[in-house]
Amino acid sequence: MIRPEFTVRRTGDRYECADVDEFVDRIIATVSRLATRPVTVAELRGVEFRTPLFSAGYPVHEVDEFLAEAEQWMPDRASAASRQRREAPTFSTVRMRGYDPREVDEFVGRVMATVNGEPVERPVTPRDVRRVQFNPVRLHEGYDIVEVDQFLDEAEDWLRRG
Structure with missing residues (x-):
């Protein structure tokens, strides 16, 4: 190497x-x-x-x-890859104030690929999870902010433990 x-x-x-x-x-x-x-x-x-x-x-x-x-x-x-496969979460949608679903879906896809040991162009680190910021959407459907933030806390823990 x-x-x-x-x-x-x-x-x-x-x-x-x-x-x-x-x-x-x-x-x-x-x-x-x-x-x-x-x-x-x-x-x-x-x-x-x-x-x-x-x-x-x-x-x-x-x-x-x-x-x-x-x-x-x-x-x-x-x-690490042979561990139990984790399933991607689903989030409730809200109309008044939520996270942009496209941004969340892209990031969650990368998180899940990283956690499950799948090939991913840009694997996610615990630092990435802590620093991610999604744009809020108003008057359009977005993902429930509390649910997404709770998932991010759990995902950071998964990545730390491997």
């Missing part, structure tokens, strides 16, 4: 270089089956890195893309 080359930047969303480098080293050792402390799929999905305040760091999107790809190489991926 080749070590990734991340861009280093001083602005924008970024992760602490040392944290990422240490975790990448553990991933490489795990894939090479040389790790004394192997990385699991659950740990890979739930890892969080510090954000540098004033120093340079690696762009969040580059690191997250690498981690999503690295999941395919994990030795325990098969056992």
Whole structure:
């Protein structure tokens, strides 16, 4: 496995270089089956890195893309994928104020594919779940905000536990 080359930047969303480098080293050792402390799929999905305040760091999107790809190489991926398949939720629709159904459906589709170990172009991380924001719709049918938010809490837990 080749070590990734991340861009280093001083602005924008970024992760602490040392944290990422240490975790990448553990991933490489795990894939090479040389790790004394192997990385699991659950740990890979739930890892969080510090954000540098004033120093340079690696762009969040580059690191997250690498981690999503690295999941395919994990030795325990098969056992994670063989777990019970989770079904996509259904949400009540409301007329006055709800979330845009198209946005929710797209994101929930990615969440379910990630959780169920299916191929997905952009796997979802617990951080993605915490940061997602859907546009509200008014006077059109939208998904019940409380139900969607409750699902997101549950989905974040699924992703953390792997």
